[in-house]
Amino acid sequence: MSNTYDLIVIGGGPAGMSSAIYGSRSRLNTLVLESKRKTGGQPSTYHDMENYPGVPETTAPELMDNFREHAEKFNTEFERGEVVDLEVNGLEKIVKTKKGTEYKAKSVVLATGAEPRKLGIEGEEELKGKGVSYCATCDADIFEGLDVVVVGNGNSAVEESIYLTKFVENLTMIVIHDEGVMDAEKILQEKAMENDTIDFVWNSVVEEIKGEGMVEKAVVKNIKTGEKQELDCHGVFFFVGRVPNTDFLKGTIELTENGYIKTNDEMETNQPGVYAVGDVRNKVVRQVITAAGDGATAAVMAQGYIEEEDYWQNNVLKSDNSVLVAFWSVTDQESMDMISELESMGIEDNDYRFVKIDTYKNRLISNRYDIEEIPTIVKLVDGEVTEKLVEPSTKEIESIL
Amino acid sequence: MLELGKENFEDEVLNSDGVVLVDFWSDNCDLCLDLMPDVEVLAEEYGDDIKFAKLNIKGNRRLAIGQKVLGLPSIVLYEDGEKVEHLSGDELEVEDIREAIEARV
Ligand SMILES: Cc1cc2nc3c(=O)[nH]c(=O)nc-3n(C[C@H](O)[C@H](O)[C@H](O)COP(=O)(O)OP(=O)(O)OC[C@H]3O[C@@H](n4cnc5c(N)ncnc54)[C@H](O)[C@@H]3O)c2cc1C
Numbered sequence: 001m002s003n004t005y006d007l008i009v010i011g012g013g014p015a016g017m018s019s020a021i022y023g024s025r026s027r028l029n030t031l032v033l034e035s036k037r038k039t040g041g042q043p044s045t046y047h048d049m050e051n052y053p054g055v056p057e058t059t060a061p062e063l064m065d066n067f068r069e070h071a072e073k074f075n076t077e078f079e080r081g082e083v084v085d086l087e088v089n090g091l092e093k094i095v096k097t098k099k100g101t102e103y104k105a106k107s108v109v110l111a112t113g114a115e116p117r118k119l120g121i122e123g124e125e126e127l128k129g130k131g132v133s134y135c136a137t138c139d140a141d142i143f144e145g146l147d148v149v150v151v152g153n154g155n156s157a158v159e160e161s162i163y164l165t166k167f168v169e170n171l172t173m174i175v176i177h178d179e180g181v182m183d184a185e186k187i188l189q190e191k192a193m194e195n196d197t198i199d200f201v202w203n204s205v206v207e208e209i210k211g212e213g214m215v216e217k218a219v220v221k222n223i224k225t226g227e228k229q230e231l232d233c234h235g236v237f238f239f240v241g242r243v244p245n246t247d248f249l250k251g252t253i254e255l256t257e258n259g260y261i262k263t264n265d266e267m268e269t270n271q272p273g274v275y276a277v278g279d280v281r282n283k284v285v286r287q288v289i290t291a292a293g294d295g296a297t298a299a300v301m302a303q304g305y306i307e308e309e310d311y312w313q314n315n316v317l318k319s320d321n322s323v324l325v326a327f328w329s330v331t332d333q334e335s336m337d338m339i340s341e342l343e344s345m346g347i348e349d350n351d352y353r354f355v356k357i358d359t360y361k362n363r364l365i366s367n368r369y370d371i372e373e374i375p376t377i378v379k380l381v382d383g384e385v386t387e388k389l390v391e392p393s394t395k396e397i398e399s400i401l
Numbered sequence: 402m403l404e405l406g407k408e409n410f411e412d413e414v415l416n417s418d419g420v421v422l423v424d425f426w427s428d429n430c431d432l433c434l435d436l437m438p439d440v441e442v443l444a445e446e447y448g449d450d451i452k453f454a455k456l457n458i459k460g461n462r463r464l465a466i467g468q469k470v471l472g473l474p475s476i477v478l479y480e481d482g483e484k485v486e487h488l489s490g491d492e493l494e495v496e497d498i499r500e501a502i503e504a505r506v
Contacts, residue, residue: 037435037494044431045491061431129472129489138473138491141427142458142465214469234471 005031007302008095008105010083013041014288015278016111017067018295024074026303031103033095035082040064041113043288045135047163052288084248088271091309106309107302110249110261110276111295114242123209131215131235136160139235140167148235149174149218151206157239158184158192165197172199172231174206174220209236244280256282267298272364273305308362316355317383323353327376329360335375341394350401402444403454410464413454415482420505424455425465425475432491433474439495443502450506478505
């Protein structure tokens, strides 16, 4: 079937495309599913990209075009589709899109990132696209020579404000903290403070946006004094954090309280063969370079997973003969001795298949068969465990043959 | 698609009978540039029933704001010179535009 892949990456931002580059370069048959018209994720919505190593002169959208080109060079396939369901049945993962298309893969990388948080204040939804904006590059041209308000004070808020000052007449940042305190990193704060076009309103929040069919005023409230003022403006930009795109994973993938995907250092989720990378996972530094790093890690892990699973399926579960599996590790002398003993016993001559599993490298299979001590021997007939011997003697081994 | 500007907007849109679709765009708006080819396909398909036009807001901002266009991309439909539909925002899809057109042809 043409909808079957080794690796499906959900989300075509920097994290997903990095996974795709690594995956397809190691010859995994790789598909990226992206819900938006254009790949690139968040960086396709802003301009400046000053901290991606090795690329000192670029823009964020340009860097993302290069990621895509790089993935296509190794034959990654790209398709448009919003994923609404993920089903995990052992080695088979089924991904469904909103339009009802089904795809199958041995491994899945979740790279759905995060979308702008909405404050949910009065006027925000009604005036979206009519002055309320979450994307500076999209709308900058419109606000040339006009006054705008920016809500938020983190890195994104400050970077985007600085970008907007190339266009707008006046920009007012509404900061919830005390005077001089912002969440953005110092270097950005300094740039903002030095910028003559930017004014600050401290200790304040935007409570409501007013206007008939388009933004006319922002109602700003001082949270210390309770005082309210109305600022005349044509645009209100919100940069107040982001929320992870994980609704469709609830019940299948373990999430944190805030909806981020829980992973370990290997990007593994609670489901074997399913990985999470980039802004969507629970981590501290959310940048393009860390997203790319996550993506690489997950693809390498996925490749190992697929190899191990394929080997296990073909040599153990689907074997016509009974299988004797020896779990061992180089760090355990006793288990090494057992391996050489088994090899000298000529097990394969007795119509048995003999398989060795290194418990250090192959945790997946070791965990699946609850291997707690080595050496351990497991006998499988038609894919089912019939015997399990922990630290067996030669006699015990002989007795199950 | 018809190019609009200050000089012809009134004639071609506000004083025009029937349905007119105006695609508001700008060079810095990547989403607008991505959407444009899809709108051009619609223009071929529905061109007999609807007038398709585009307006680069660069140099025409006052005009755009007069039409309450303060977000890109914006697709606005006019019927006999009256604004009857305004689609905008970064989640705007060509299917949404097609639906709006279908509702009026
Ligand atoms: C304004 C701003 C400025 C920034 N500046 C910088 C900077 O200068 N340097 C830097 O390193 N980082 C910067 N960042 C952060 C950086 O962009 C993110 O950390 C990075 O984009 C995370 O990448 P990602 O691939 O994990 O997620 P995203 O970029 O969010 O991409 C996720 C993709 O998945 C898609 N998707 C979501 N759900 C689904 C679904 N169900 N099915 C299919 N597809 C789906 C989305 O459409 C999106 O394309 C900035 C962020 C913002 C908002």
